Amino acid sequence: MADRSQPWKAAALMAGAVAAIGFGAAVVWRAERGAEQPVQLRPDDAAVTALGQRVYAAQCAACHGAGLEGQPNWRERGPDGRLPAPPHDASGHTWHHPDELLFRITKHGVAKAANLKDYVSAMPAYDGVLSDAEIVAALSWIKAQWPAYIRVRHDELNRASSR
Numbered sequence: 001m002a003d004r005s006q007p008w009k010a011a012a013l014m015a016g017a018v019a020a021i022g023f024g025a026a027v028v029w030r031a032e033r034g035a036e037q038p039v040q041l042r043p044d045d046a047a048v049t050a051l052g053q054r055v056y057a058a059q060c061a062a063c064h065g066a067g068l069e070g071q072p073n074w075r076e077r078g079p080d081g082r083l084p085a086p087p088h089d090a091s092g093h094t095w096h097h098p099d100e101l102l103f104r105i106t107k108h109g110v111a112k113a114a115n116l117k118d119y120v121s122a123m124p125a126y127d128g129v130l131s132d133a134e135i136v137a138a139l140s141w142i143k144a145q146w147p148a149y150i151r152v153r154h155d156e157l158n159r160a161s162s163r
Contacts (some may be wrong), residue, residue, distance in 0.1 A: 039099045049144045052136075065087065069087050071082065107125065
């Protein structure tokens with residue numbers, strides 16, 4: 001007489017394996033998307049900032065300036081209702097925002113990142129253009145250019161925002 005429990009056991013094992021693979025894939029996907037990892041800039045990592053300098057030159061400098069100086073009159077809206085690109089040096093307000101927000105602004109654009117539905121901005125969203133690592137690298141390079149006292153204040157801001 002044949003053992004009829006074997007097909008049931010095989011099906012149960014297969015279902016368990018599929019569930020485990022699916023769970024593992026979900027964990028990997030979440031980790032790749034950064035869902036589990038808070039964004040942290042790395043201005044002291046030479047490899048990261050070298051990549052960041054290249055990304056900034058290729059994607060950001062045309063508007064924000066090669067020297068992080070931004071566009072003239074960056075606090076005044078133009079005829080199109082949009083603000084010019086702000087500076088990313090110590091004279092601007094970039095360092096007034098925590099890492100996580102800077103990352104979201106770069107990846108998703110100002111309106112979505114700051115939950116401002118009707119906000120118009122010339123700042124493009126880089127989701128699908130730059131990888132998360134390239135965004136972090138560009139922002140890390142920007143931070144690496146700030147004077148030490150500004151970096152310290154930005155680090156304090158990050159600590160306060162993570163509480």
